[in-house]
Amino acid sequence: MGWTFRSSSLMHVPTLAHRSWHSDWAAMAGACSLGLLLLLLQAVVTVSLPVIVVRLNKAALDYVSDIGKAPLQRALQVTISDFMDPSGEVLQSTRVQILDVHVPFFHLKFLAGFGVHLSAAANFTIKVFRVPEPMELVLPVDLMADVHVARDSIGTLVLSVPTCSSIFSPASMLDGSNSTSQELLDLVQEHIRADLNNKLCLHVYGLVQDLNVHLGTLIGLSPVGPESQIRYSMTSMPTITSNYISLNIRAILFLLGKPxxxxxxxxxxxxxxxxxxxxxxxxxxxxxxxxxxxxxxxxxxxxxxxxxxxxxxxxxxxxxxxxxxxxxxxxxxxxxxxxxxxxxxxxxxxxxxxxxxxxxxxxxxxxxxxxxxxxxxxxxxxxxxxxxxxxxxxxxxxxxxxxxxxxxxxxxxxxxxxxxxxxxxxxxxxxxxxxxxxxxxxxxxxxxxxxxxxxxxxxxxxxxxxxxxxxxxxxxxxxxxxxxxx
Structure with a gap:
């Protein structure tokens, strides 16, 4: 914001006095503009400093681990491509379906200066629809991922997953009396592992993106009274130690839309x-x-x-x-x-x-x-x-x-x-x-x-x-x- 001058449409050559007058006004305009700019910068600095600190401790991660099991189980309920069964005279396309996913172990811990490490164990109950005798097996999988925690440009938490891996253990037949050969079981496991290897991490990424949408509700206007609101946002990158994550929060109160x-x-x-x-x-x-x-x-x-x-x-x-x-x-x-x-x-x-x-x-x-x-x-x-x-x-x-x-x-x-x-x-x-x-x-x-x-x-x-x-x-x-x- 500053002074705006409109010159006359009549052309004239300024005298020394004119030049002096315009020079003085230009200097005043520059000084006023600089002063206003400094005031605006001061206001920005004032409202940018944190007035609230939120610290989430290890117990919060334990709680997220507990309530996060069910969403993780749902996210891991992926589709497996058909298995090409070589047992017959010709390759036979056989449907493979995950019947159930059970997550008995889900743990989160802080990674100092980075974010959170995720480790989980999942048991997949899988059915292979072979004819005449279908197969049902249980496939244990360990999931590990590092989740980076940061602040985005609008002042809320944003999560990303730079590394993710899945480790498969040997499958076991759900029905011990099944006459499936070990060779066929190995082929089925190899197919399932190859198909799930990328899909599981992709679905973990998707779960984290859904969580980002939810974390976005940290910011935005919340009502205080009939004509007043409060808006929260983060002022800096979070501080992460092995014991907690600390968030510096800016709070701005508004009355009739004015801060x-x-x-x-x-x-x-x-x-x-x-x-x-x-x-x-x-x-x-x-x-x-x-x-x-x-x-x-x-x-x-x-x-x-x-x-x-x-x-x-x-x-x-x-x-x-x-x-x-x-x-x-x-x-x-x-x-x-x-x-x-x-x-x-x-x-x-x-x-x-x-x-x-x-x-x-x-x-x-x-x-x-x-x-x-x-x-x-x-x-x-x-x-x-x-x-x-x-x-x-x-x-x-x-x-x-x-x-x-x-x-x-x-x-x-x-x-x-x-x-x-x-x-x-x-x-x-x-x-x-x-x-x-x-x-x-x-x-x-x-x-x-x-x-x-x-x-x-x-x-x-x-x-x-x-x-x-x-x-x-x-x-x-x-x-x-x-x-x-x-």
Whole structure:
């Protein structure tokens, strides 16, 4: 983005002054363009730094191995070409069919700096439709493959299989009484091995490609609220050790399609220390302070934290009316001799602040409260306004794939008069009434919002289970199991 100049269609020779004027403007335009470019680059750097670290441990690989047996068995159910039987006077084309594939062993382990090594054992039950007597045999096969794990251009995980091999063991007849000769059995095995040798690895490749499609659901917009979304993507190549794979995740929150951007603290990427949380858990998720700051800024900008509290006449639970208020502020009683409901309009002008200390998280709010009388069939009439400060205890939990929060009071409200239309307001008199009426609606409203939660990085149908949330200095750690549910 920069300055655009349109010259006149009339040709003229510029004077020295003209040249100087154009030169000055060109220099200014260049400076402005450079400044804008630097701002854009700064914004790109800001949103490119990771704010979440997802670490998948050995237990996660064990879980994938367990739930991956059935898909692998289905993938290995391939078609075998006909066997040319030489037993008769002429070669006879004989159908060969895999009746069943059983995978008794499937194991995954991390390859440091590369990806994952796959090893599996499969038993193929195969029928050869010979006439007059068909053959049924069991063929054991060991599969091995190295799966490379990387980041693609759009910021999601992508898997590839640079090496794959299959090792065949001798087949055994399913029916020991079968009179098939060893020579014929050897010919059948040779045919099946030659036919399956490439097909098995091709189907492993296909299974990995299907998994890539599923991993692609890591990115994309996930709803947070009616007008807000969050988008996750990887910022760099994954870090892979013999114990875990670690993913640096960028999280961008959007409100009405526009990103919520805050400068990262000290402009350094978030680093999750090792070890963190439960090393035996399938997944460890580190959430930086920056994520919480952006989420609260989004709620503030959306106006989601604002609320109205309306008093009722003759109510013990909410005695917020001019009759009760008039007992504390004489001018209110003078202006409204008949009892009239009072409305508190609560707005958060300042962004809420989350503070994360070891085993403790707090939420600091500075609401601005306007107090109105609400006469029947008339416009609201302003009485006075208050600056409020309140500290809340923030409890975090994980349900399915969402981080949720709930709050409770830490101490009381600090109230001070900002402006008044009813003369002097003695806060010692008004404090108890306002605090009593204000506290429950505020907590109910906040807990309903925070209880909606924010989606954590995950792929389609994958949930976090048995999660433990730990608060550390400046970040939060979630240790969790994983559950895949179709």
């Amino acid at each position: 919520i951007l805050l400068p990262l603290h000290d402009a350094h990427p978030f680093v999750l220390p090792w070890p963190s949380g439960d090393e035996e858990a399938m997944a460890t998720v580190g959430l930086s302070q920056h994520l919480f700051d952006c989420a609260l800024l989004m709620l503030q900008k959306a106006g989601s934290l604002n609320l109205d509290i309306t008093g009722k006449l003759n109510s013990k639970n909410n005695p917020l009316n001019t009759s009760v208020l008039g007992q504390l502020i004489p001018e209110v009683a003078h202006l409204f001799p008949e009892p009239t409901p009072v409305v508190l309009k609560v707005q958060l002008g300042a962004t809420p602040v989350v503070t994360l200390h070891t085993s403790n998280s707090t939420l600091h709010l500075q609401p601005f409260v306007e107090v109105f009388a609400a006469p029947p069939n008339l416009a609201l009439q302003f009485l006075f306004s208050l600056d409020v400060m309140v500290n809340l205890d923030l409890q975090l939990s994980v349900s399915k794939a969402k981080l949720r929060g709930s709050t409770s009071m830490l101490g009381g409200f600090q109230l001070s008069v900002a402006t008044s239309n009813v003369g002097s307001v003695d806060m010692d008199q008004v404090h108890t009434l306002i605090s009593t009426v204000f506290q429950k609606p505020l907590l109910d409203h906040l807990n309903a919002l925070l209880g909606m939660g924010i989606v954590l990085p995950s792929v389609l149908n994958l949930h976090y289970v048995h999660s433990e949330v730990l608060v550390r200095e400046g970040y939060v750690v979630v240790s969790s199991g994983l559950s895949y549910q179709r």
